[in-house]
Amino acid sequence: MRVKNLIIERGNIMTDITEMLVRRGYLWQSFEIYGGMAGFVDYGPLGNGLRRNLEKLWREFFVISERAVEIDTPTIGIEEIFIASGHVSSFTDVAIECEKCGKIFRADHYIKEKLGIETEETIEFVNEVLSAYDLRCECGGKFKEPENFNLMFSTKIGPGKGKNGYLRPETAQGIFIDFKRLADYFREKLPFGVCQIGRAYRNEISPRQGVIRLREFNQAELEYFVHPGEKRHPEFEKYRDFTITLVDKMDGEHNITLGEAVEKGIIAHELLAYFIARTAEFLLKAGLKKDKLRFRQHKDDERAHYAVDCWDAEAYTSYGWIEVVGIADRGDYDLTRHNQYSKEDLSIFIPYEEPVKVKAKKFIPKMNLIGPKFREKSKAIAEAIEAYNGEVSDGKIILEIEGEKYEIEDTFFEIEEKEEVVYGERVIPHVIEPSFGLDRITYSILEHSFDTDIVDGEERRVLRLKRWMSPVQVAVLPLLSRDPFVSKADEITLKLKKAGFFTEKDDSGSIGRRYRRYDEIGTPFCVTIDHQTFEDSTVTIRDRDSTRQIRVKEGELERVLRELLESERDLMEFGVPFK
RNA sequence: GCGCGAGUAGUCUAGUGGUAGGACAACGGCUUUCCGAGCCGUUAACCCGGGUUCGAAUCCCGGCUCGCGCACCA
Numbered sequence: 001m002r003v004k005n006l007i008i009e010r011g012n013i014m015t016d017i018t019e020m021l022v023r024r025g026y027l028w029q030s031f032e033i034y035g036g037m038a039g040f041v042d043y044g045p046l047g048n049g050l051r052r053n054l055e056k057l058w059r060e061f062f063v064i065s066e067r068a069v070e071i072d073t074p075t076i077g078i079e080e081i082f083i084a085s086g087h088v089s090s091f092t093d094v095a096i097e098c099e100k101c102g103k104i105f106r107a108d109h110y111i112k113e114k115l116g117i118e119t120e121e122t123i124e125f126v127n128e129v130l131s132a133y134d135l136r137c138e139c140g141g142k143f144k145e146p147e148n149f150n151l152m153f154s155t156k157i158g159p160g161k162g163k164n165g166y167l168r169p170e171t172a173q174g175i176f177i178d179f180k181r182l183a184d185y186f187r188e189k190l191p192f193g194v195c196q197i198g199r200a201y202r203n204e205i206s207p208r209q210g211v212i213r214l215r216e217f218n219q220a221e222l223e224y225f226v227h228p229g230e231k232r233h234p235e236f237e238k239y240r241d242f243t244i245t246l247v248d249k250m251d252g253e254h255n256i257t258l259g260e261a262v263e264k265g266i267i268a269h270e271l272l273a274y275f276i277a278r279t280a281e282f283l284l285k286a287g288l289k290k291d292k293l294r295f296r297q298h299k300d301d302e303r304a305h306y307a308v309d310c311w312d313a314e315a316y317t318s319y320g321w322i323e324v325v326g327i328a329d330r331g332d333y334d335l336t337r338h339n340q341y342s343k344e345d346l347s348i349f350i351p352y353e354e355p356v357k358v359k360a361k362k363f364i365p366k367m368n369l370i371g372p373k374f375r376e377k378s379k380a381i382a383e384a385i386e387a388y389n390g391e392v393s394d395g396k397i398i399l400e401i402e403g404e405k406y407e408i409e410d411t412f413f414e415i416e417e418k419e420e421v422v423y424g425e426r427v428i429p430h431v432i433e434p435s436f437g438l439d440r441i442t443y444s445i446l447e448h449s450f451d452t453d454i455v456d457g458e459e460r461r462v463l464r465l466k467r468w469m470s471p472v473q474v475a476v477l478p479l480l481s482r483d484p485f486v487s488k489a490d491e492i493t494l495k496l497k498k499a500g501f502f503t504e505k506d507d508s509g510s511i512g513r514r515y516r517r518y519d520e521i522g523t524p525f526c527v528t529i530d531h532q533t534f535e536d537s538t539v540t541i542r543d544r545d546s547t548r549q550i551r552v553k554e555g556e557l558e559r560v561l562r563e564l565l566e567s568e569r570d571l572m573e574f575g576v577p578f579k
Numbered sequence: 580g581c582g583c584g585a586g587u588a589g590u591c592u593a594g595u596g597g598u599a600g601g602a603c604a605a606c607g608g609c610u611u612u613c614c615g616a617g618c619c620g621u622u623a624a625c626c627c628g629g630g631u632u633c634g635a636a637u638c639c640c641g642g643c644u645c646g647c648g649c650a651c652c653a
Contacts (some may be wrong), residue, residue: 005591020589020590020592022590023589023590023604029644029645032626032644034627035626035627035642035643035644036626036643036644036645037643037644038643038644038645054645072607086653087653090653091653092653095651097581124628147653151651151652151653163641169653180580202652204651204652205580205650205651205652206580206650206651206652207652208645208646208647210645213652222594223617276644303653304653305653306653456614457612457617458614458615460614460615477613479611479613480612481610481612503637508605508606509605509612510612510613510614510615511613511615512611512612512614512615512616513612513614513615513616514614514615515613515615516614516615516616519614528613530613531611542613542614547614549613573597578613579613
């Protein structure tokens with residue numbers, strides 16, 4: 001029942017592929033035997049294998065190839081983090097529901113639209129506005145009491161009343177709050193990247209569309225910390241002529257090189273462009289189709305509360321264009337906020353190329369005079385004097401401390417003018433964040449790979465996954481399901497497994513039926529043990545996409561398979577064609 | 580969260596108040612078996628809960644899931 005309902009009226013691709021994904025063990029509805037719950041999926045053995053391969057490829061692209069590391073932080077976060085990050089306030093919407101027609105609106109949107117008032121997102125404020133203006137629903141009905149909904153899952157940590165916590169809505173925050181340690185790890189040198197692959201949670205109001213909008217989902221995020229004035233990447237030159245489809249925030253479509261896009265100001269800077277290129281490369285290598293991939297700039301009202309500029313990679317699927325990656329320039333928003341809220345200095349010291357000599361005027365408080373006069377205020381006043389950088393007029397300076405003004409006579413401090421050597425400055429780095437939705441990418445790969453063709457007059461369903469992405473890499477098939485074929489197949493299977501290949505043996509049903517089975521789940525190569533195997537120690541390797549076969553020596557099998565799986569080379573290069 | 584529609588073996592489906600059937604798949608045999616062959620056999624289902632009824636897959640109510648539209652998606 002579950003599958004059938006998934007596949008109504010979305011065209012053939014949807015029908016066939018969803019049915020296959022469930023039946024063969026790619027994706028299952030979570031909690032199925034208890035009736036299920038929207039917004040959660042289980043990865044079956046094949047789906048899990050595919051996603052793991054995607055993660056492996058991602059690491060190669062965004063960790064190993066960059067000055068970057070991977071960390072792992074808790075999926076539960078204490079309340080303070082998300083107050084600082086803005087998720088507690090920005091991630092909460094106040095909703096109003098009409099008593100009469102039952103429509104629900106986001107209160108701030110509705111009030112702005114009808115009254116033109118910018119609203120604080122609090123229940124009290126919304127209530128005030130509702131009664132002050134007697135705001136009604138479009139149908140004329142009154143609104144019920146406004147309600148908060150926060151898209152984060154909340155929880156209590158510890159016994160009794162406990163401490164408030166939330167399941168993280170993105171993996172990124174775990175990285176930002178480790179920034180001091182990370183900067184230290186990187187010996188205080190920008191740029192550096194930190195990534196995290198893991199689960200994140202959003203309590204979606206109404207998750208739909210299968211794996212596209214989940215309440216628990218998999219993210220791979222890279223936070224790339226840079227000097228605010230140096231949003232460049234040494235490898236950008238490689239991608240200057242990389243042609244790409246861009247849709248800008250005015251919905252203008254461009255098919256241009258990244259170099260041009262940066263020069264024309266469509267993309268804000270080279271670093272964003274670099275990550276757009278790397279993302280495109282990654283997605284194509286993972287198996288998305290180039291003509292079903294584009295990059296779209298967020299509109300001004302679409303951007304998250306932290307983002308300065310944001311580009312989405314979008315894949316075309318039977319659901320339409322769906323966001324699979326967000327590449328955002330988050331500026332210094334996150335570090336600045338955590339700096340404020342935690343009172344930890346999250347800046348980094350950037351030495352100048354040449355130390356700079358500056359004439360500095362230093363105000364030095366005379367504590368022996370300040371103390372007796374100002375008593376408990378002494379400390380604050382001394383600090384204010386040290387921080388003062390204005391002029392002295394009429395023999396005094398004016399300080400403002402916590403809203404109060406103090407006139408301080410020049411007897412309370414000394415002025416020292418001296419030349420200082422400044423070696424650098426402290427800056428809060430900016431962060432460029434490519435954030436990948438692994439579930440959506442996995443699904444898009446499956447859709448883009450799914451194909452049917454005709455072999456010997458019969459329709460065949462074949463998943464044309466990239467070889468290195470397939471969850472089952474090799475199937476070992478004895479031509480006949482009896483000895484000595486089966487025991488030979490067992491022997492070869494064991495050898496291939498030990499060599500690190502994801503291998504399955506299958507002796508059930510006719511050989512043709514078994515080829516179809518592995519075509520359907522995307523296994524790129526089948527090794528067949530036939531009569532000739534016992535004459536000259538050769539086996540056949542069959543290529544999924546062409547169904548052609550070659551014969552290779554048993555001793556060569558591992559080497560040949562390894563080369564095939566790491567490249568897109570033609571099978572025919574590796575042995576004598578068979579049949 | 581609202582409205583409309585749907586839910587029968589692993590999958591697709593027949594059954595509209597009286598024994599739940601088929602196809603494909605899976606599994607075990609037989610067959611010197613290289614592209615979904617054949618034959619024999621086996622496993623296997625009415626989404627969950629309540630109600631109406633002598634009797635409910637079928638009718639009614641509620642829930643869950645899925646699809647579509649609205650709303651939401653930082």
